[in-house]
Structure formats: C-alpha cells, structure tokens
Amino acid sequence: MLIQRARTGLREAPANDRPDLRLGAGTGGRPAESLIPLPNSADRIVARHSLQTSTAQYLLVLNAPADLGRRGTGEAIADAVAELRAIDVTYSPLHPDSLVSRLRRGEISADSYPPLADIVARCAAMRAATDGWFDAWAVPGGFDPGGLLGGWAVERAASRLRAAGVQDYAVVSGADLVVRGHAPHGGPWRVAVHHPTGGRRSPMLLEMTAGAVGTSGVAGRRNHVVDPHTGEPVARLSAATVAGPDLAVADGYATALFAAGPAGLDWFPTADGYRALFAGPR
Template sequence: MRIEERTRTRWVDQPAHVNRRPDLRLGTRSLLDRWGSVAGDRLTATHTVRTGTAEYTLVLNAPDWLGRRGMGEALADAVAELRAVDLTYGPTRPESLVSRLRRGEISAESYAPLADLVNRCAAMRAATDGWFDAWAVPGGFDPGGLLGGWAVERAAARLRAAGVHDYAVVSGADLVVRGQAPHGGPWRVAVHHPDAARAPLVLEMTAGAIGTSGVSGRRDHVVDPHTGEPARQWSAATVVGPDLSVADAYATALYAAGPAGLAWFPDGSPYRPLFADHS
C-alpha cells in the first residue's frame, strides 16, 4: 500500500492552556473548542452529517477566493461521498457491493473501489499477523474495521480536488487533518484517555490521521478474530499515521492483540502507537 506523504505531527508536552487550547478533542463529548480569531483571508465552515453507520464532522478552512458558494459546493461533494460509501459499501445493506460480494454475485475486481477496499483489508491482515481480519466474522467479508476511515479519506480527497487544502474530518474518535486550523496555526488535537484522571495527549498536526479504539469508552466492541470473543487485553489503543483507514485498522488490531501488537511498529514506520494501555 503506497503512502503519499508522511504524517506531520509535533508533540506538545505542556497541558493546553487558555491561549493555546486544542481545536479538536477526541474521546470526549465536546469535539470542537473555539479557536478565537480567524485569519482575514479565510472562510470557515463546520458541518456534521449522519449516515446509516457513522457520524462525521467536517471543519473547512478555505481561502476566500473560493467564495462561500465554492466552499458550499466542496462541502456538499464531500458529504455526498460519505453517504455514497455508506450506501454502496455498507456491509449491513443487503444490496451493497460488499453484501453482493459476500453472496458471490460479483467479484472484487468488478469495481475498482471495491477491489481497493478488499486489498486494503488483505494488506492489514498481513501487517497485523491476522489480528485485523475482515474475513473472520460471521457471514464472510466485513470491512467495517476500516470502512469509516476509508470513507473519510475519500471525502478528504474530494475537498482537496475542490481547492480546500486546510480541513479536518472527524468520525467518532478518529480524524484526518491537513494544513492549518482557522486561527492560522497547526491543528491542535487533544486525545483523551477513557480514564478521566489522565491528562490528554496534545498534538499539533498539519497532515495525518489518528485512529482509535476504546478511547470513547466503549467496551466489547472489538472481537478477537482467533476466538470470536470480545477483546479485553487493553482499555484503549491509539495510532497516528498518514492514512486513517490504515491507522484505524492498526488501532483495532492493537486493541485486540495487546502487547504483541507493538512489534508491528518498527523504527522508521510511518505509523506509531500514541498509547496502548492495559485494562
């Protein structure tokens, strides 16, 4: 799987304070913090959309030459892509391409995006020693573990094609960011641990993705593909890297595998765990 660019992330060791508080928070009910002033040559918009399987929030920081109409069209195009992925590939939809593939009515090669989705799942099964396995589910192939991240990346590509290169797209406790936040600096992202007593990790990002598992406090949402039982090795796992579908799959697999999964991230890897904690 080719990665177009490496993640551009900087650790922020000190806690966020009033002048440099986070723009986005993951793992809490409050997603967005106020960013104060907005650069004079920028247009901003925030939009939340719910599909059949997930909720997404898009934050656009567009150049003023695009105009409000252009920004609205870019936003509408990205939202349409999110809805299209849900309708076309959602494994719970009987007539989706994934459901038809499971029933043997079509092959993965019948549609190029479907082949890409299947290939990504196969690559992640190999990369995680089988701990991420889209085929180890009742009924057959189910790409749900990375489908949301794949949808976000496709929506983000639509934004870039429309001329929006500064944005954040968030789904649950997962996100993709690029460029600058509305205040003109890097996106400041606080990742909260399910243990509220722990201080959040705060990062400054201008490109990259954060995939999480367990950060939102959900339990028994990840199944050990080898036993079929709920995975309970760790209480939370978070992975940062260039592509959200990959980072999300890694986080899911790491949550299930426990400490053995740390071997998947050698020095120099474009992906790395931010935290992985015992239950």
C-alpha cells in the same frame, strides 16, 4: 498505558495551548468536539458542518481560501458529504444491498467495482502487516472491512475537499480524525487526544499539519472486534489509538492492536510511519 509517542510528522504541543479539537474519552462519548470559534478574515472562509449517516457521525471544519467564495466552500462541503453518504449506503456491511454484503453472499467478485477492489486490497495488506491480527475475513458472517472502512470513508471525503480547492481542513468521525494544512488561527491543528480510559489523566495535545489519528474500542458495534485466531469477541484493552499518515491504515492498526492486546507490541512501532499513542487496559 502509553505505548509510544507519535513520530509521524506531528509533535506534542505545549500543555497550556488551547486545542482546536478533542478526541477520545474527554468528549464524553460524543463525536470529536470542535472548539474553533470560526473567525472569518479577508483571506479565509471558515466553515463547520456536522453530518449523521446510518452508521457514523462526522464533523467537517474547513479553513478555505477567500477566493473560493462562500458558494464554492458550500459546494466543497456538499461534495464531501455526498461521498460520505454514498459510502455508507454502498459499502457498509450493515446494509443488506451494499456491495460488501453482496460480496459476502458471493453475488459479485471483489474486482467488479474498483473502489470495492481497493477496500479488499487494503484489508489484505493490513492482514499481512499485522501478523494476521487484522483479518477482515475472520469475522462472523464473512468478509467485514469495518475495521478500516470508516477511515477509508474519511480519507475519500478529504480528497473531495482537496479537489475542490480546500487544502486546510479537519474531517472527524467519532474518535478518528484527518487533518491537513492549518487551523483557522493560522497555526497547526491542535488536537487533544484523551486517554481511552478517561479518568483524571491529562490529554496528549498534538500539533498536526497532515496526518490522521484512528481509534478502536471507544465507539462502534458491541463486540465488533474479534480475535481472528478464535473468532471470539475481544476485550483485552478498553481502546487503542494510532497516529500516522492515512486514516484507513491507522484504523486498521488500531483494530489489530485492540484485538492483539499486549501481543501487539511485537509489531509496534511499525516501519511505515505509524505509531501507537495509547492502549488502554481494561
């Protein structure tokens, strides 16, 4: 079921355009595929880097200015990778010694560390924005920000790239993506978003110069999304995909929509620039 086409600073590209990246069922369950041939030119350095942490796979594609140099480009990638690895160890609830795990056990408070306080505040804001369908406190074992933590990590890595002088990039994790600026061919990033249920449906091809696409239900821990009102795992949809300016928020909305199912239509589209692209029925 296609809920609504995106109107968030991106547009659909002509169907015959060749995508730079693919997201969703069309990738066969693998992390988003980069189709970019990586051509370098006199004024650009194009680089691609893949990363596996204990909880996720990432793909970084940089279209960096030539004056940054290969060394500077490599350092930008290394800085973003270090951020992703640090977040995996420091905030994932899957690690018993992470700050989130310690918060769940009552060993620290949310304001003990500013980034942790930011995660908690974002979860509270998403709970309010989704009529409680995103609720990081209504899961087995206590507080679990997993519904938006992956997007938060990608946004933090992207901010590291910008700080290093890279303004044109894509950072991808599974079926989630953040892009900015222009792809190596010089135009907007062309992203093929496949319907969550796959099949013979043609993908939606988006042109993006800024923004994010977040998905819930395609990958992740089994039964990782629960109905916050009952605490039971949900399977009303096969997946939900949301586009908007910030990936942490898009991920949160996708998680809420996946939990709510058709009831999520009561609060989509949102007033803050986020739109549902797909909600796949079981």
